[in-house]
Amino acid sequence: MPQPWQTGIVIRIEQEASQTRRFYIQIPGVDSFDFEPGQFVTLDLPIHEKINKRIRSYSIASWPNGTNVIELVIVLLEGGAGTNYLFNEVTVGSELTLRGPQGIFTLPDPIEKDLFFICTGTGIAPFRSMSHHILNYNVAHREIFLIFGCRQFEDCLYRQELSELAEKIPCFHYIPTFSREKADPANPLLRTGYVHAIYEELCRADGALRPASFFLCGWKNMIDEAKQRIQALGYERKSIHQELYG
Numbered sequence: 001m002p003q004p005w006q007t008g009i010v011i012r013i014e015q016e017a018s019q020t021r022r023f024y025i026q027i028p029g030v031d032s033f034d035f036e037p038g039q040f041v042t043l044d045l046p047i048h049e050k051i052n053k054r055i056r057s058y059s060i061a062s063w064p065n066g067t068n069v070i071e072l073v074i075v076l077l078e079g080g081a082g083t084n085y086l087f088n089e090v091t092v093g094s095e096l097t098l099r100g101p102q103g104i105f106t107l108p109d110p111i112e113k114d115l116f117f118i119c120t121g122t123g124i125a126p127f128r129s130m131s132h133h134i135l136n137y138n139v140a141h142r143e144i145f146l147i148f149g150c151r152q153f154e155d156c157l158y159r160q161e162l163s164e165l166a167e168k169i170p171c172f173h174y175i176p177t178f179s180r181e182k183a184d185p186a187n188p189l190l191r192t193g194y195v196h197a198i199y200e201e202l203c204r205a206d207g208a209l210r211p212a213s214f215f216l217c218g219w220k221n222m223i224d225e226a227k228q229r230i231q232a233l234g235y236e237r238k239s240i241h242q243e244l245y246g
Contacts, residue, residue, distance in 0.1 A: 005044060006030075008096045011069065016157055019076045020122065021087065022061070025096060027068045037063055037107060037129035038215075038243075041070070041100030047081045056082040059217070059243065060101065061125035063132040073157060075122050105215070105243040107133070111141040113239075114212040116202075118195050118226055120149040123218030123245055124157050131162070135169050143210075144169070145202055148176045149195040149222065195222065196229050209234050217243040 012024040027033050042057045062071035077083045090096070107130055117127040127146055134141060146166075150156045156176050166174040175198055177191035184190050191198060203210055214230055216223045223242050230240055 003099045003102070005097050005099050008070075008098045010090055010092055010094045010096065013090075013092060016073060017075075017154055020155075020157060021074055021076075023072045023074060023086070023090070025070055025072065025098070027070070027098070030068050032066050033068045033070055033101075035060060035064060035070075035101035037133040038105045038126040039101035039103040040105075040126075040243075041072070041098045042102065043082075044097040044099070045082055045085050047085050057102070059103075059105075059122075059125040059129070061122075061128050063129045063136065065136075073122050073125050103243070105217070105241060106130075107139070108213060111139065114143040114210055115141065115145070116199050116212055116214045117144065117146045118149075118199060118214060118216050118218075118222075119147070120195070120218035120222050121155070121245070122157065123243070124148055124162075126217055126243060127215070128158055128162070131165050131169065131172070134172075135165060142171065144172045145199070146172070146174045147195045147198050148174070149218070150176055150178050151180045152178060153181060196225060199226075200229060200233065203233055203235075212239065214240045215242075216240065217245070219245055 006027055006029050008025040008027045010023055011026045014022040016022050040057050040059045042055050045054050045056060048054045058072045058074060060070050061073040074083055074086055076087050105126060119127055162174045166172050175191060177193055177195060177198060179194055181192050183192045216226050223244060227240055231237060
């Protein structure tokens, strides 16, 4: 049966980047909104008469914490009816109709291989949730590589937070890379360019192909190219999991 629609109340809005906001939504109908890291909710926004043109889905950027508050991180899309409504009409106290949690883009259980979290833009959301969950519950894991593609420094969502997580979680590597920034000889750790060169380098860092699972989240062009490149490296299609945006 379809999940029932619920009412959520926006209790806080924060500007995360120039075109990106964090929406904190409380679901009063439950004491605890339970979900698995990586899942999403669907919003029914009053932007069209037909429901199939009203619904928008967003990964939950927060992590399960026993409360009835979740966070969504949303970028304003030029000409996007859904995000323009959220940015221009929704304020603290606004009610949103939502359904969820939904989706199977979740951590393997148990984690038996290295994990590559590869994302662009607000595709960071499910991986932020997964990473905090791994830390909070001391989830056994192997190497984890969070490779986050951004255009410029100011586009790097949750940068300080994720840098701190990398210091707390064993074998966790946070690697942002910037496609429109120049390399800095004084900072050899700064990565520039696109995500693809980084995972290709890491997958064969020791000469042999490391056992790994790949989780891709972001825009279609990035995901399509990543799937082709990962399989070209020698991995099977079943090792790739994706959550498509847009």
